[in-house]
Amino acid sequence: MVVWLTQGATVIGGASLGSMTSDWVIVGTGDFNGDGFADILWYNANAGPQIVVWLTNGTSVTGVGSRFAPGSPWTVAGTGDFNGDGMTDILWYNTSSGEVLIWLMDVASVIGSGVPGSVTTDWVIVGTGDFNGDGMSDILWRNATTGQLVIWLINGSTVIGGGSPGSAAADWAVEQTGDYNGDRTSDILWRNTTTGQVLIWFINGTLTSGGGSPGSATIDWQIQAMNAD
Numbered sequence: 001m002v003v004w005l006t007q008g009a010t011v012i013g014g015a016s017l018g019s020m021t022s023d024w025v026i027v028g029t030g031d032f033n034g035d036g037f038a039d040i041l042w043y044n045a046n047a048g049p050q051i052v053v054w055l056t057n058g059t060s061v062t063g064v065g066s067r068f069a070p071g072s073p074w075t076v077a078g079t080g081d082f083n084g085d086g087m088t089d090i091l092w093y094n095t096s097s098g099e100v101l102i103w104l105m106d107v108a109s110v111i112g113s114g115v116p117g118s119v120t121t122d123w124v125i126v127g128t129g130d131f132n133g134d135g136m137s138d139i140l141w142r143n144a145t146t147g148q149l150v151i152w153l154i155n156g157s158t159v160i161g162g163g164s165p166g167s168a169a170a171d172w173a174v175e176q177t178g179d180y181n182g183d184r185t186s187d188i189l190w191r192n193t194t195t196g197q198v199l200i201w202f203i204n205g206t207l208t209s210g211g212g213s214p215g216s217a218t219i220d221w222q223i224q225a226m227n228a229d
Helices: none
Strands: 002-007 010-016 024-030 039-044 050-057 060-068 074-080 089-094 099-106 109-118 123-129 138-143 148-155 158-167 172-178 187-192 197-204 207-216
Touching: 024 074, 039 074, 060 109, 074 123, 089 123, 109 148, 109 158, 123 172, 138 172, 158 197, 158 207
Parallel strands: none
Antiparallel strands: 002 010, 024 039, 039 050, 050 060, 074 089, 089 099, 099 109, 123 138, 138 148, 148 158, 172 187, 187 197, 197 207
């Protein structure tokens, strides 16, 4: 694994952090120890199953933590700071029952957990983000049949509110979430899988407050990452 440190569109440094065997998969990134640096979350479905957190500082691994994890049909559906303590947590989804589980984390230690609810299996988690600006991550759902979006507003492992900002046709896919207009609430970035058009919905709580299209790219281009801070 190699990390490129960038400034704008310029690579200003980089290094190899190390490697893992091919049965380990990166399932998320986040600040798992609250030091202000992004860390790496690995998952191995065969070894336990097990999660491993690599704590990083620029181009170095400064620590490693691990613990056993739920097995199939549980999958890592996202990461975020769901309790506002400055450390990234893990969101699990049961693809068979539709149940959701949140692990509140300190590095690789679970310091709390809870089940905020469950849904029918035609609902899929498509993102996390702080949609109401309370400093805690929320859950973004999409219905695979109707295209409707629903936001669960989360405090720890409890749903404190929710609503639907709208829906979109099947050829529109949710690509990312992030704060694109600087109002300290996460927004939704869409991409049309047929035309390549990009569309942003500005979100306030569970409502769409505006939006627009910054442009298009041919479909051989893929959005891999974003920075919308």
